[in-house]
Structures are given as structure tokens and as C-alpha cells.
Amino acid sequence: MTIPAITDATFQAEVLEAATPVLLKLWAPWCGPCRAMSPVVDEIAAEYAGEIAVRAVEVDGNPGIAERLAMRSIPLLVLFRDGREVGRAAGLQSKTRICAFLDGHLDPAG
Template identity: 50%
Template sequence: MSQAKDVTDATFQSEVLEATKPVIVDFWAEWCGPCRMLSPILDQIAAEHADKVDVVKVNVDDNPGISAKYGITSIPAVYVFKDGEHVATSIGAKPKPALEKEFAAYL
């Protein structure tokens, strides 16, 4: 079971933009192989850094509004939001050390 909470078009504002700590958002789809590879890595990050960051998932097929708003054209796309602003991006499946390095300022 994923550590990451599912977020929808309807809950994105409250769960991500109004969050009190940084939020890592995984834009993914069921049919995306690299997305499935990335999911357990993000679960590990969520568990290890739960005090500093939240990790959520947005299914791009089920939530086209938020995906379009942020211009998601390639998945997996991992965005970091802090204080309601998009502050970092990682595109594609990457190993855990690479993600931790990219997002070190928020972990």
C-alpha cells in the first residue's frame, strides 16, 4: 500500500497549495511503467521524511484539470510545492539518491 495520499482536482488546493510543509506531488498514471517503478521510491522518501515533507499522488488520467494547469506532458513528473508555489521538478523515474539530491532543500 502506498504511503502517498491520493490528491484530486477537487482536493489539490487544500492538500498541496495550502499545506504547511513542502509537498512532493507525483503526477502518474496506471499504465505508466516508469511511474510504477518510481512509486516505492517515493513511498520510502515519504516514510523517512514524514516530519519535513508530505508526498501525494495525482493520477493524470483521473485529474486532467490539475495536470493541464501545471503543463504535465510527460510522466512520471514529480513536482515540489512550498508555500503554494511550484519550486522544483523532476521528470522521469530516477533512483532514490538522485531524487534526494534534487529535493535536498525540502527534505
């Protein structure tokens, strides 16, 4: 699955104004952990289709988003719901950890 790319120009409409929660992956092509985590995020996108939208930001080409989110390291996953950040996970994450992160933030009681 190819995850749609977000740019500085599309961030507002595709993330902050999205009707569904958005998991945003911040990455760079030179980042080894980013490349290692990419297939896992692709699997997550397929498994959570219809529940969340998964999008990616290449940070070198879109410094506005990285600055706006006060990004300190990559890979970085940031979950948005109703236009606001509800959680983030930095560094290389396993599928199990990403699913637990999502489930904890998507559960209406959580």
C-alpha cells in the first residue's frame, strides 16, 4: 500500500480538517529506522483502513510541518483527531506497539 504524502501546503486540509483520525508518519529517505518502519506502517494503514487515514511527511522537503509539530527526531508518528494532536510515538516502533498506541487513543473510553 502506498501511503499518501502530505506537504506543507496540504497539511491543514488533509490532517487538521480531516473527517477521520489521521496517523501522520514523519520520515526522511536517509533515515534507516524510518525505512525499517515503513513496511510496518503500510500494514497498519491496510489494517486500520476505514478507521483512520495514514499519511506521510518527508520532513526535509516540508520543514513547516516538522517545525509546527516541534519534531525532535524521526521516525515520528503523530495521531490527530478532530484537528488536534492526541498522541505521538517517536523512534522505531514495532507493529505491536503501534497498534497498542492507536487502540489506546482510538478507544472512545480511552
